[in-house]
Amino acid sequence: MVFADGQRHPSLGWLCVAVAGGFTALATGLVRHSPGRMIGWPFVAGEVVLALGLSVLDGLVFEPGHVWGTSQSIATQWPLLAAATVGVALGPWVAAAFGALVGPAEWAGAVFNEVPDFGAPEIVSLVGTSIMYAAIGAVVGWWSGLLRRAEHEIADRRARDEVARVIHDTVLQTLALVERRSGASDPDLATAARDADRELRNYLFGGGEPGRGSLDSRVRREIERVRAGHATPVSINVLDDGLRLGAHRQDLLARAVAEAVANALEHAGASRVVVFVEASDDGSAFASVHDDGIGFDPGAPRDGHGINESIVARIESIGGRVEIRSSPGQGTEVMLWSSTTTSR
Secondary structure, eight states: OOOOSOBSOHHHHHHHHHHHHHHHHHHHHHHHHOGGGGGSHHHHHHHHHHHHHHHHHHHHHBOTTGGGSOOOOHHHHHHHHHHHHHHHHHOHHHHHHHHHHHHHHHHHHHHHTTOOOOOHHHHHHHHHHHHHHHHHHHHHHHHHHHHHHHHHHHHHHHHHHHHHHHHIIIIIHHHHHHHHHHTTTOHHHHHHHHHHHHHHHHHHHSTTSTTTTSHHHHHHHHHHHHHTTOOOOEEEEEESOOGGGOHHHHHHHHHHHHHHHHHIIIIIOOSOEEEEEEEOTTSOEEEEEEEOSOOOOTTSOOGGGTOIIIIIIHHHHTTOEEEEEEOTTSOEEEEEEEOSSOOO
């Protein structure tokens, strides 16, 4: 509330200011020491009651006619903060419902302010107030939900990647070693190790996590499928979710990348394989699979490397191209481009 001439109940006005100041001090303390409590029911309820109460009492504090003035007061600004708080804590629908109550609260304040009658301009103003605060609360709640989901997905991915790195360096390599050494002497043990390896990789890199339809999850899933039985580390970096590529093109790109990784693991004798994939806003994509292995002559017949059909044909079917850079003893890099349009 802005104190100026024309107050009917200044003591009530000062009391409202004191309560608002106390609530602000409480919020400041919570931000410093316990921010999570600011989205709990007690704090949110207090914010709502204070906002609606200030809107109602604003008309009682000042002389008649004040409620239709243009001054910016606590009673007009506090509901804005409250709508944002409710949106963050309880979501867009509850925040919109709160915002819709601001108009009726200001109507009650106008009644206390002894407004003689309500014409069309006043009614439109009150309705517009409800719509504005409801929209603000809904938008803040919606954006807060998006940010919260993104944070959870990022945290889940980081935790899963960390667990995957640890398990790959221990359990998965042990299973691969058991499978190789027992293949001839104990086929049942080799089969059990292979099945355990596959199931564990599917859990760590498969399709059960949120966002399993993203380009990142597709690439990782396909690569982990071909890594079974190999101890060579593969570093994977995928930028962008690839949504503009479409599901079909994402699948083909991921399979082509995985086939390049499989070639490196099977034939290159590499100590490390690095995968980089980036999708652009225009719907195109670039991928690189680089190894530090023995290399080969790209001009020689390539059937043994599984390149012609499994990589080149797949990429060309989505309007892209493949380039291979390699020479004996210098490692290999397979580069794949997917265009914005397909050839079929």
